[in-house]
Structures are given as C-alpha cells and as structure tokens.
Amino acid sequence: MSGTSRFVVSSEWLQSQLGSPDLKIVDTSFYLAAQNRNADAEYASGHIPGAVRFDHDKVADHSTGLPHMVPSPDLFAETVGKMGIRETDRIVIYDGPGIFSAPRGWWLFRTMGAQNVFILDGGLDGWKAEGRPLDTAVPQPEAVTFNTNFRVDKVIDFQTMLSIVSDGSRQIADARSSGRFAGTEPEPRAGLRSGHMPGARSLPAGTFSANGKLRSLPELRKAIEDAGIDFGQPVVTSCGSGITAAIITLALESLGHEDNALYDGSWTEWGSREDAPVVGGPPDSKVA
Structure with missing residues (x-):
C-alpha cells in the first residue's frame, strides 16, 4: 500500500x-x-x-x-x-x-x-x-x-454507547491524548472524570498527521494496528467533544474501513455521567 x-x-x-x-x-x-x-x-x-x-x-x-x-x-x-x-x-x-x-x-x-x-x-x-x-x-x-x-448509522448516542461498552460489540478508538486516556492528565472541561471507557484503545488524534498534512496510508494503518484495532471489526470513534474523533474516522475510511461510527457526545458526555463506567490504566491496556 x-x-x-x-x-x-x-x-x-x-x-x-x-x-x-x-x-x-x-x-x-x-x-x-x-x-x-x-x-x-x-x-x-x-x-x-x-x-x-x-x-x-x-x-x-x-x-x-x-x-x-x-x-x-x-x-x-x-x-x-x-x-x-x-x-x-x-x-x-x-x-x-x-x-x-x-x-x-x-x-x-x-x-x-x-x-x-x-x-x-x-x-x-x-x-x-x-x-x-x-x-x-x-x-x-x-x-x-x-x-x-x-446516515443515522454513523452517529452513536449515549445509550448505544453504554451497550457497546457492556457487550464489546464494537471496538472503541479514543482520540484524546494518552495522558487524558490514562487519567494522568486533567480534562480541559470542568467537572469531568478522568480515564477512559472500559475496553477502549488510545489513538491520539495527533498521531495521524505531520505538519498539518495527513500521513501516508501505510503510516495510518500502522498507527491503527499498533493500537490493537482489528480492521475486520466495527469501530466507534470518540474524543473530548466529537471533533477530533473524526480524524480517526478519516484514517479508517481512507484505508477502506467503512463499518465505523462516531460517538457524538464523546467524553464531554461520558465523563460527566455517573452511570457511565470509567477506568484508568496505561493507554496500551488491552483489558480494562
């Protein structure tokens, strides 16, 4: 490629x-x-x-x-x-x-x-x-x-996200920084818990570009695979508030992965709700 x-x-x-x-x-x-x-x-x-x-x-x-x-x-x-x-x-x-x-x-x-x-x-x-x-x-x-x-199938709401976290039916790719993912850096918005969704993988948004330009297709694939994402399975992208999650979506679609959706509320919603499970741990953690 x-x-x-x-x-x-x-x-x-x-x-x-x-x-x-x-x-x-x-x-x-x-x-x-x-x-x-x-x-x-x-x-x-x-x-x-x-x-x-x-x-x-x-x-x-x-x-x-x-x-x-x-x-x-x-x-x-x-x-x-x-x-x-x-x-x-x-x-x-x-x-x-x-x-x-x-x-x-x-x-x-x-x-x-x-x-x-x-x-x-x-x-x-x-x-x-x-x-x-x-x-x-x-x-x-x-x-x-x-x-x-x-394309309503491209947008994930909170209740659907709860189900995905519960049953593991889709992979979760988080575009926030590795520190925010791990819970070692504070969230920029007040009142949000730190950490990540159980089962999520860390793919910081900045990984996918250099000097304002999208990286090559082989580099995009390597970054996604290194994070533990299986291209043969569906993916939900998330971030702080739904903006940079689309960078992962862009990378996936560029590589021909179409079975993906974006969690619109992202961490602004998830991290603010007591009924949403949150875990910490290193960003490369495969089991949360």
Whole structure:
C-alpha cells in the first residue's frame, strides 16, 4: 500500500480549481481555548477565495447542553443551502492547522448525504505559508437546495454507547491524548472524570498527521494496528467533544474501513455521567 488518502487534496490542486461552479470551499475551523486562536477573526482577516464559514458550534443541536452536537438534517440542509452548497457539489473542507476540525466537517457533510467531500491537506496555515491567494470579502451565494440523506448509522448516542461498552460489540478508538486516556492528565472541561471507557484503545488524534498534512496510508494503518484495532471489526470513534474523533474516522475510511461510527457526545458526555463506567490504566491496556 502506498500513496495518500483519496479524501485529501493539495493546495496546488485547489488553487487550480478556484472559480469552478461546482466547487464549494468551506472553512470549518474550530479551536480549543488553549490554542489561543479565533476562527471567525482569522476568516475575516483572510480566507481562501470563495470559502464560506461553517461554525461547528452554531450549526448544532443545542437541546442537549453538549457542545457542537450533530444538527438535525433540516437545520443542516437549511444552513448549507444558504451557503450555496448542494449535496452533488465538489466540497473542499479546511481548517487552520490542516487536520484538526476539518475532518469533523468532512464527516458531517458526508453523514448528511454529500459524497464528493475532501479535506485541504495542510490547511489554511499551509496555504498562507505557500503565499497562495486570500480574500477578505464574504461570499454572497445564491441559496440552493441541499437534499439530505442522513446516515443515522454513523452517529452513536449515549445509550448505544453504554451497550457497546457492556457487550464489546464494537471496538472503541479514543482520540484524546494518552495522558487524558490514562487519567494522568486533567480534562480541559470542568467537572469531568478522568480515564477512559472500559475496553477502549488510545489513538491520539495527533498521531495521524505531520505538519498539518495527513500521513501516508501505510503510516495510518500502522498507527491503527499498533493500537490493537482489528480492521475486520466495527469501530466507534470518540474524543473530548466529537471533533477530533473524526480524524480517526478519516484514517479508517481512507484505508477502506467503512463499518465505523462516531460517538457524538464523546467524553464531554461520558465523563460527566455517573452511570457511565470509567477506568484508568496505561493507554496500551488491552483489558480494562
């Protein structure tokens, strides 16, 4: 196996496609407080020409009290339709660093029914470093219809996650840092317990990229196999709040593994609930 993921595109390719009528570019940048970056301010100061801004926190289900939960298909369709995006368009997603929140956008658009969805390798930081064009004008696209085909099987809720942990019916891949997984580092959100779900395997999100670009397919496979994940079995991905879990999803799908889903509430939900079992131990622990 060689080469790179079929889901990533280069900055050279994207620049060559700028202005194509069926090409839609979406800035899905999202940052944690510790990153000390403001996604909206960065978009306003200079974005890829034609890019629209998609805010994970705004286009979300706010009824749960959890951050950036998957929105209803109707809300998603209304929002991206106003952005001029159809489900049949070629859609390129990007974030600032390259492989951080863009995979969540990629996963969400695909989960809602879009098929031609890609991620800009290297992100906006790489685009800027290469001196490629930027724009400060906010696009004013004509509204269109985005026809959803919601893949409910790709989203795991709390009750389903409880069952998975109980019966071991799916493998669990956790994208948080190894310290948070082991319970030796505190959670960044107050009130959450430390540790991990029984049976989970540690696959820190940063493992899958270097310098903002997704690693090669052999490197992705090695990282996943080294964590003890069997490619022949289903996988649920999880993280702190459902954003970086999609990085593992991207790696799995890039390698042809399609029997996967994402636990939307992730540790923000799991770690806050007393009825959710939590264990500690080293991140390579195979039995918890």
